[in-house]
Amino acid sequence: xxxxxxxxxxxxxxxxxxxxxxxxxxxxxxxxxxxxxxxxxxxxxxxxxxxxxxxxxxxxxxxxxxxxxxxxxxxxxxxxxxxxxxxxxxxxxxxxxxxxxxxxxxxxxxxxxxxxxxxxxxxxxxxxxxxxxxxxxxxxxxxxxxxxxxxxxxxxxxxxxxxxxxxxxxxxxxxxxxxxxxxxxxxxxxxxxxxxxxxxxxxxxxxxxxxxxxxxxxxxxxxxxxxxxxxxxxxxxxxxxxxxxxxxxxxxxxxxxxxxxxxxxxxxxxxxxxxxxxxxxxxxxxxxxxxxxxxxxxxxxxxxxxxxxxxxxxxxxxxxxxxxxxxxxxxxxxxxxxxxxxxxxxxxxxxxxxxxxxxxxxxxxxxxxxxxxxxxxxxxxxxxxxxxxxxxxxxxxxxxxxxxxxxxxxxxxxxxxxxxxxxxxxxxxxxxxxxxxxxxxxxxxxxxxxxxxxxxxxxxxxxxxxxxxxxxxxxxxxxxxxxxxxxxxxxxxxxxxxxxxxxxxxxxxxxxxxxxxxxxxxxxxxxxxxxxxxxxxxxxxxxxxxxxxxxxxxxxxxxxxxxxxxxxxxxxxxxxxxxx
DNA sequence: GCCGTTTTCGGCCCGACTGTTTTCAGTCG
Numbered sequence: 312x313x314x315x316x317x318x319x320x321x322x323x324x325x326x327x328x329x330x331x332x333x334x335x336x337x338x339x340x341x342x343x344x345x346x347x348x349x350x351x352x353x354x355x356x357x358x359x360x361x362x363x364x365x366x367x368x369x370x371x372x373x374x375x376x377x378x379x380x381x382x383x384x385x386x387x388x389x390x391x392x393x394x395x396x397x398x399x400x401x402x403x404x405x406x407x408x409x410x411x412x413x414x415x416x417x418x419x420x421x422x423x424x425x426x427x428x429x430x431x432x433x434x435x436x437x438x439x440x441x442x443x444x445x446x447x448x449x450x451x452x453x454x455x456x457x458x459x460x461x462x463x464x465x466x467x468x469x470x471x472x473x474x475x476x477x478x479x480x481x482x483x484x485x486x487x488x489x490x491x492x493x494x495x496x497x498x499x500x501x502x503x504x505x506x507x508x509x510x511x512x513x514x515x516x517x518x519x520x521x522x523x524x525x526x527x528x529x530x531x532x533x534x535x536x537x538x539x540x541x542x543x544x545x546x547x548x549x550x551x552x553x554x555x556x557x558x559x560x561x562x563x564x565x566x567x568x569x570x571x572x573x574x575x576x577x578x579x580x581x582x583x584x585x586x587x588x589x590x591x592x593x594x595x596x597x598x599x600x601x602x603x604x605x606x607x608x609x610x611x612x613x614x615x616x617x618x619x620x621x622x623x624x625x626x627x628x629x630x631x632x633x634x635x636x637x638x639x640x641x642x643x644x645x646x647x648x649x650x651x652x653x654x655x656x657x658x659x660x661x662x663x664x665x666x667x668x669x670x671x672x673x674x675x676x677x678x679x680x681x682x683x684x685x686x687x688x689x690x691x692x693x694x695x696x697x698x699x700x701x702x703x704x705x706x707x708x709x710x711x712x713x714x715x716x717x718x719x720x721x722x723x724x725x726x727x728x729x730x731x732x733x734x735x736x737x738x739x740x741x742x743x744x745x746x747x748x749x750x751x752x753x754x755x756x757x758x759x760x761x762x763x764x765x766x767x768x769x770x771x772x773x774x775x776x777x778x779x780x781x782x783x784x785x786x787x788x789x790x791x792x793x794x795x796x797x798x799x800x801x802x803x804x805x806x807x808x809x810x811x812x813x814x815x816x817x818x819x820x821x822x823x824x825x826x827x828x829x830x831x832x833x834x835x836x837x838x839x840x841x842x843x844x845x846x847x848x849x850x851x852x853x854x855x856x857x858x859x860x861x862x863x864x865x866x867x868x869x870x871x872x873x874x875x876x877x878x879x880x881x882x883x884x885x886x887x888x889x890x891x
Numbered sequence: 892g893c894c895g896t897t898t899t900c901g902g903c904c905c906g907a908c909t910g911t912t913t914t915c916a917g918t919c920g
Contacts, residue, residue: 331892339903343892374893412909414918447917451910500920513920541908557920559907572905577920584904595905 317351317358320384323393324348324377329408330396332415346372349578353632355828357801359385403428411459420445434460470508471552472790474820474857477502479551480512483533487558490527492518494563499573503626505860507823508790511555515570521560528558565597567611572596578631586619627863646868648842648859652875655684656855658729658752658783658815658843663708664689665697668849670724671715676849678722684878686750687712688727691739694756702744723878725749729783734758736772738779745778749882752815754783755796763797770803774810780885781841782807784817784824800829808836811888813873818858819845830865839888840867841874
């Protein structure tokens with residue numbers, strides 16, 4: 312039997328946490344399973360390797376009991392205590408808790424009292440007015456459950472892609488900033504941390520009074536429905552993409568601590584608040600207080616970290632994956648790559664292959680973003696479906712690139728290719744053509760079905776070609792629909808480091824490939840990166856922001872990312888990397 | 892269930908909102 316993958320282990324731990332809550336167990340025991348799941352989710356190392364080396368228990372939050380359970384699950388494919396727990400509770404409860412508004416306690420109550428064992432059965436019970444007969448439930452509960460069921464049905468995975476949501480959120484933020492009385496406002500939540508997917512949008516604003524702000528916010532044309540509204544929080548659902556937006560409005564003196572609180576992550580906060588306790592401080596969204604109730608002045612987030620004697624931690628790093636220890640020791644990198652550092656955008660297509668805009672339009676879009684160069688990397692001949700270029704087409708394209716470079720000032724198009732890495736690991740052009748190009752990205756586009764061994768060897772073989780500069784979207788995943796192809800990432804990155812192959816952090820919202828954990832693995836090995844936009848339209852140059860966010864989440868510094876160099880240095884460095 | 896530079900027992904982050912309640916439990920983030 313195939314051993315369960317990491318995602319399965321994480322899911323089982325989360326299920327155990329829920330089942331323990333259903334049983335009414337000690338909530339801290341339940342939380343321990345959740346924390347362990349969080350820890351594994353943020354892990355860059357291979358779970359199987361940790362198990363083999365007996366190092367599972369070295370992970371904070373994983374002790375003897377959970378390590379044993381993970382071990383049992385990984386080695387036997389089953390977990391007896393989990394199965395026993397499931398058997399103790401009514402069937403279907405783990406499905407029921409996926410309905411928003413329905414938590415473990417209510418789910419088990421309804422399952423026991425009404426015999427509902429599925430979301431369908433729950434809906435029927437609501438419609439027949441049976442739910443309101445259960446103590447603690449009323450007519451409103453029924454209506455809310457029906458609304459929750461509809462939401463649950465509309466999308467099995469309610470999390471949206473960062474690249475879909477961020478532009479919507481930033482537009483909304485701009486309008487909130489103009490509402491009456493608003494002093495400061497920011498995006499918060501996993502969106503601010505640049506997680507690859509986000510569940511909803513958190514906006515935090517400061518103003519003298521919340522009421523007028525909420526009135527205006529709820530009346531905005533993009534708002535479809537007001538979910539709830541209290542003293543400091545208001546939740547709405549937008550017409551656009553069915554997105555839920557939570558707006559918090561607080562006095563300006565509480566803005567920094569509120570922004571910090573609603574940025575998360577939960578794991579980061581738990582650690583930080585523990586540290587605060589040791590210093591006799593209490594942190595909440597309403598400020599930092601001493602035990603005697605004195606409130607400390609916290610004008611911005613940096614001040615909050617200073618109170619705990621640690622370096623400022625940027626939002627993208629707040630996941631409790633080592634950033635707290637580093638910040639306490641003063642070892643957090645202070646030169647994480649920023650938007651301002653970027654001089655060029657990597658990976659763009661034009662109408663020469665499957666792009667929608669001309670070379671000149673792409674150049675002008677790059678110019679408008681203040682970029683100094685853009686690498687034009689069309690598909691190669693094997694990618695017939697994507698209008699891949701024959702070698703002759705390429706030469707004609709170079710003439711047009713020269714013309715555009717003469718006419719559009721301040722930005723330079725680099726002559727490149729996204730060449731297919733064929734099934735054999737060979738590249739899809741002759742060396743005679745490849746050596747004339749300034750930028751060669753090699754990517755896998757066909758035959759994803761190879762097994763782990765075959766795919767690993769395919770990539771390593773491609774590294775043998777000295778003209779390959781950059782490995783493009785290394786795992787081929789597409790969120791949420793296509794799994795990454797199987798690959799021994801450690802081996803690929805080891806070899807990339809050894810051979811000077813640069814690795815792409817692809818910024819297309821569905822890809823974000825490398826993902827965060829792999830970025831860290833690459834950097835630990837000294838692999839150099841490019842952040843890319845994989846643009847097929849001029850507007851896609853904005854994908855660079857998503858790639859940048861992923862690189863920062865992986866702790867990438869300015870010097871790790873080659874498109875922070877000038878065009879000349881960029882080209883020279885790509886060549887030098889491979890010559891070394 | 893995890894954890895420990897006073898502790899191997901006794902803590903564990905913190906609060907808003909809702910619906911159902913007359914003081915709180917459940918859910919969410």
